[in-house]
Amino acid sequence: METQTASMAELQKAQHTETLHLAVQPFATDFQHRWSWPDLANALLNAAETHASKRGFGMFDAERNNYAWVLSRLVIDMESLPKAFEKVQVTTWVKGLFHFFTNRCFAIGAETGEIYGYGHSVWALIDTRTRQPLPIDQLPGEPLSKYLEPSLPCPTGDMGRVKPIADAALVRSIRMTYSDIDFNGHVNSVRYIAHILDLFPLSDYADGRNVRRVEVSYIAESHFGDTLSFFVRRLDSDNYEVEIRKNQDKEKQGTVVVRSKVCFGNT
Amino acid sequence: METQTASMAELQKAQHTETLHLAVQPFATDFQHRWSWPDLANALLNAAETHASKRGFGMFDAERNNYAWVLSRLVIDMESLPKAFEKVQVTTWVKGLFHFFTNRCFAIGAETGEIYGYGHSVWALIDTRTRQPLPIDQLPGEPLSKYLEPSLPCPTGDMGRVKPIADAALVRSIRMTYSDIDFNGHVNSVRYIAHILDLFPLSDYADGRNVRRVEVSYIAESHFGDTLSFFVRRLDSDNYEVEIRKNQDKEKQGTVVVRSKVCFGNT
Secondary structure, eight states, rough: OOOOOHHHHHHHHHHTTTEEEEEOGGGOOOSSSSBBBHHHHHHHHHHHHHHHHHOOOSSHHHHHEEEEEEEEEEEEEEEOBTTTEEEEEEEEEEEETTTEEEEEEEEEEOOOTTTEEEEEEEEEETTTTTTTTEEEOSSSOOOGGGGBBBOOOOOOOOOOOOOSSSSSSEEEEEOOOOGGGOTTTOOOOOHHHHHHHHHGGGGSTTTTTTEEEEEEEEEOBBBBTOOOEEEEEEESSSEEEEEEEEESSOOOOOOOEEEEEEEEEOO | OOOOOOOOHHHHHHTTTTEEEEEOOOGGGOSSSSBBBHHHHHHHHHHHHHHHTTTSSSSHHHHTTOOOEEEEEEEEEEOOBBBBBBBEEEEEEEEEEEETTEEEEEEETTTTOOOEEEEEEEEEEEETTTTEEEOOGGGSOOOGGGBBBBTSSOOOOOOOOOOOSOEEEEEEEEEEGGGGTTTSSBBBBBHHHHHHTSSSOGGGSTTTEEEEEEEEEEOOOOOOOOOEEEEESSSSSSEEEEEEEEEESOOOOEEEEEEEEEEEEEE
16 A cells, blocks of 8 residues: 655646646535535546546547547545635546556645545546457557656555445435436446435534545446446445446346445544 | 627626636536536536625625525526537626515626526525525625626526426436535535436437526425425427426325426527
């Protein structure tokens, strides 16, 4: 586990980091005036897209060249969350390449430099005509290896593997609708997180308590009209595993779409 | 119906308009890369909050002084919707006062000045200790009448009254969860719009087709855990009325929470 840290200014000095500056909008907060997790996760993806499109491998480059980036894993670990109107910066960089995968890091901080937390993501490349994975070195255009920043620290902690959940309880089933669908025609990565956070009672988000960490493994795609079933296993009073299966009925188990871990704590 | 118009620049020259500048974030778009309606509606409310907080009657002023603004009606009418990365400006102003109500307008345009559409909203003031309406002239601090811009045009068209729907079909029922709840502890005004748009099939949003206009009357509050039932009446192939009732069961009708009209068209 990486424990070294760097300041926001040090991260931003590196050539191939990109920083999104934003203010927490008052209608992007939860009932405690804190930046909402789905809006935070969207800001990370927006920063990633800005970084990628400036270097020729963003979503429009991808569409034009018949490939797509598929988010495989995402962890976001927040020490605290800014409140309405606070100015925030999200810095992102590509850390490494591993044949079929690339990993991208994020640091989330105040304009004053205080770091709120980190994110870590793993992405695969697919050919949209065949739906088959492509080795990262077959990315059209400049090689991604030009843009790596391997030495910048990204101390999110290890991402544990969420194993199949045997003794989990079915907590909710919902059908995927228009707002759930992204520009690839699939359920949007962030919407899974929003639906997962919506499984918990309001008391888990009150009295200084909030989600501290979310880990997500994206295993299969789901689409408009799919019914997702959410299974939850309580590890202890702060930690939960969640498995999402699609189109499950009494006879069959359904396909596992997402496995996730959610950690609550005082923030 | 108001038909006069003004350019974005003319609107912004007026003393008591406020303008929010933003770029459409790629992960705030729908599956056609168009700015999503819920994110657009949030941008309007964020512009309103920025305008209000700069003049001493924003949400934190309200909290401190035991009052709250309650959105009573909202219409958003869009000629077209910008796409990912496009720069947008939302200009807002208070148009008038009517004893217990005030109305606020919005113009949504490109940075180049092209106008995409307009919004119109009606707000009430309540005392949060008694939950009773307050006359607008009892607003603590500077009188709101100081900040009016009555002559600026806001051509959204008339907002028809959506009457009780007798012959509507129950299309969906969902329970309100964490993401639905705003800082007042109620279901967020924009989440109703998102849930309404989610009643329609993806084909209504494809092939150049999209929602052109949304009208919403907010009639009662709903809270965490409430089950909302959505009733839809088709007027013609482009126009629908939607009524949302809470906690309806077989014996009782439930309380009407929202009445709405949704208009589709080519954009």
